[in-house]
Amino acid sequence: MTSLEIGFIALGFALILVFSLLGSGRRNGTFREIKAFSRLRKNIELSVEDGTRLHVSLGRGGLLGPQSAAAFAGLNLLREVSQVASDSDQPPLATTGEAVLALLAQDTLRANYKTLNIGEEFSNRYAQVVGLSAMAYSAGLMSPILDNEVSASALVGNFGEEVGLITTAGQRSRSFTLGGSDGLSSQAILFASANEALIGEELYASAAYLGGSTAQEASLRGQDILRILIALSIIGLALSNLIDVVL
Amino acid sequence: MSKWRAPFSTAIAMATGILLLISLFVPQLNIVRASLLGWAILLSAVALLLGLVNLFQVHLHNIRNKEKGIYSFVLLAGMITTFLITIVQGREGVLADWLFNSVQVPLESSLVALLAISLTLMAARLIQERKDMASQIFAATLVLILLGSAPIFGLDLPLFSSVITPFISRVLSLGGLRALLIGVGLGTLATGIRILIGSDRPFSG
Numbered sequence: 001m002t003s004l005e006i007g008f009i010a011l012g013f014a015l016i017l018v019f020s021l022l023g024s025g026r027r028n029g030t031f032r033e034i035k036a037f038s039r040l041r042k043n044i045e046l047s048v049e050d051g052t053r054l055h056v057s058l059g060r061g062g063l064l065g066p067q068s069a070a071a072f073a074g075l076n077l078l079r080e081v082s083q084v085a086s087d088s089d090q091p092p093l094a095t096t097g098e099a100v101l102a103l104l105a106q107d108t109l110r111a112n113y114k115t116l117n118i119g120e121e122f123s124n125r126y127a128q129v130v131g132l133s134a135m136a137y138s139a140g141l142m143s144p145i146l147d148n149e150v151s152a153s154a155l156v157g158n159f160g161e162e163v164g165l166i167t168t169a170g171q172r173s174r175s176f177t178l179g180g181s182d183g184l185s186s187q188a189i190l191f192a193s194a195n196e197a198l199i200g201e202e203l204y205a206s207a208a209y210l211g212g213s214t215a216q217e218a219s220l221r222g223q224d225i226l227r228i229l230i231a232l233s234i235i236g237l238a239l240s241n242l243i244d245v246v247l
Numbered sequence: 248m249s250k251w252r253a254p255f256s257t258a259i260a261m262a263t264g265i266l267l268l269i270s271l272f273v274p275q276l277n278i279v280r281a282s283l284l285g286w287a288i289l290l291s292a293v294a295l296l297l298g299l300v301n302l303f304q305v306h307l308h309n310i311r312n313k314e315k316g317i318y319s320f321v322l323l324a325g326m327i328t329t330f331l332i333t334i335v336q337g338r339e340g341v342l343a344d345w346l347f348n349s350v351q352v353p354l355e356s357s358l359v360a361l362l363a364i365s366l367t368l369m370a371a372r373l374i375q376e377r378k379d380m381a382s383q384i385f386a387a388t389l390v391l392i393l394l395g396s397a398p399i400f401g402l403d404l405p406l407f408s409s410v411i412t413p414f415i416s417r418v419l420s421l422g423g424l425r426a427l428l429i430g431v432g433l434g435t436l437a438t439g440i441r442i443l444i445g446s447d448r449p450f451s452g
Contacts (some may be wrong), residue, residue: 006272009436016440064287069435072442075449099298100291105447128305129298135355143315161362168365171372182423182431192387202432204388204438215446219437226433 008226015225020219031220036178036196037209038187043152043176051089052151055144056081057166058105059157059181060097060137067158069204074157075108076207076216081154082112093150094127096157098139102129136194138162145169150229152176155194156206159186167193180206202229257445264443302326325350391415 017064048053058074061067071150078094085092086109094105105127111121130140144150146169161179167190172176180188182200189195196207201223208216263283270276303326308318333343374386394404395412441447 007266009440012436012440013444016437017444020444020446051277054400062291063425064284064291066435069438072447072449074436075432076447099294099301102298102301104292107450124301125305125308127301129302130421132295132298133355135358139358143318145314161366164362164365164369165358166393171369173341176415182435187427189366191381192366192373201434203431204434213446215441215444219441223437227429227448230433232427241342 010224011229012226015106015222016215016219018231019221020215022091023218023221028215031205031209031217034198034202034205034209036180036198037206039196040154040178041210045083047090047151048085050088050151053090053149054081054085054092054152055092055138055153056092056105056237057141057153057155058094058096058098058101059155060160061101061158061182062098062136063100063104065072066215067182070156070158070180071098073180074100074207075104077156077210079108079112079155080107080207080210081211082109083115084191087116088110091121091126094145095130095141095144096127097129097131099129099132101157102127134162135165138165141166142192146173150175151218153178154206155179155181155190156198156203159190161185161189164189164193168178170194171189253448256450257448258448260448261443263446264439299326343448388415388419 002117009046011241024223044054046052056072056074056078059067063071064183078092082092084217089215092109094102094109096105097104106124109126110122129147142165145153145166151168152175155177159166159179160183163179163181165185167177167179171193171208176196177194178196178201179186179194181190182203187197187199201211202221205220207213208220266276267280267283269343270280301322306323307313309319310316310323329343329346332340332346336343370386370389373382377383378385391407391414392412395409398404438443442449
């Protein structure tokens with residue numbers, strides 16, 4: 001690791017800590033509107049009112065690689081969704097193609113059920129491993145979506161091109177699909193095929209936008225500052241290179 | 248006792264994360280890092296078994312409740328057969344090999360073929376149904392790239408193949424792609440930091 005990378009991580013640490021401390025006790029800061037989250041929130045409310053099932057797909061990212069951050073973003077979203085919808089007629093369903101993620105999803109849901117004092121209603125079937133290879137995962141997910149078992153799906157995690165099959169199933173069953181992935185090709189597919197797509201860092205903002213913790217809001221503010229610094233550095237380097245060429 | 252579980256789990260997660268982060272700068276800690284990663288890999292393997300048990304339970308429940316029982320029956324029959332054959336013959340046994348090459352591979356290949364058709368339909372739907380600016384730019388870019396990617400009925404379009412398509416894919420797309428990667432990188436960094444400071448806990452404890 002270079003000193004620049006260490007400095008960048010340290011700055012990220014400092015910014016998130018500072019914004020967390022400044023923001024403690026205050027919630028729901030003003031962020032730009034992301035239509036995907038507004039529509040997801042609306043669909044969560046509709047599903048609770050209608051007694052239909054929400055589906056959160058956490059993708060296939062393991063916890064031992066860089067994809068783990070996308071998986072954690074999915075788990076955060078699952079926590080927020082299940083806090084609202086766990087006591088509805090049809091509790092949310094979490095699916096994944098990675099076994100460790102399934103255990104964490106079960107744990108997240110179980111904790112929420114306990115918080116809502118409905119712990120005895122929890123079943124491990126609410127967080128399922130549907131397939132362990134990419135295509136098995138998409139095939140396993142197509143079935144509940146096509147059979148209209150779910151009214152809305154949030155695909156948030158690490159996906160490959162196979163996500164196209166899942167969103168096609170959503171289109172055919174006319175259920176709402178929100179998609180976000182850390183893969184670039186899957187982001188393009190999700191943009192073209194999901195009702196709403198999360199592009200780039202929007203994926204990691206899902207919990208903060210759905211009412212997450214102060215630290216999640218603080219991390220968005222920290223990311224904004226880091227992004228501005230990166231943009232300024234890129235512009236500065238480009239200008240200095242241009243000046244070198246001209247002179 | 249249960250009230251100590253959450254702080255205990257969080258402390259372990261934070262300590263392990265910080266130790267792994269420090270080990271990136273202190274070479275003497277490489278052995279500790281390797282050991283911790285080894286444990287994590289071992290636990291992942293155990294989790295894989297639990298995942299299979301979960302898959303089995305879900306489909307057994309489907310059969311008992313007659314919910315899409317036939318699909319679940321086929322899945323469980325395939326799972327048990329493959330498991331037994333692999334246990335008896337080993338991973339490179341003749342039957343296990345045959346099952347993989349003659350069932351699994353063709354099934355997954357057919358899904359990949361289906362994916363190609365799905366993506367084409369998706370592009371058509373995008374052009375037909377979505378009228379917003381971003382979708383129109385996406386669709387126009389797609390058409391321009393396709394025009395320059397291969398000859399159309401044997402006719403090469405030099406303006407597209409040597410000017411427009413390379414400009415879009417090497418300049419415009421690459422710029423957008425790097426911006427997306429920076430966004431993903433920042434999100435990953437922020438998520439990691441939140442876990443290290445104990446504010447994100449993907450476990451209940």
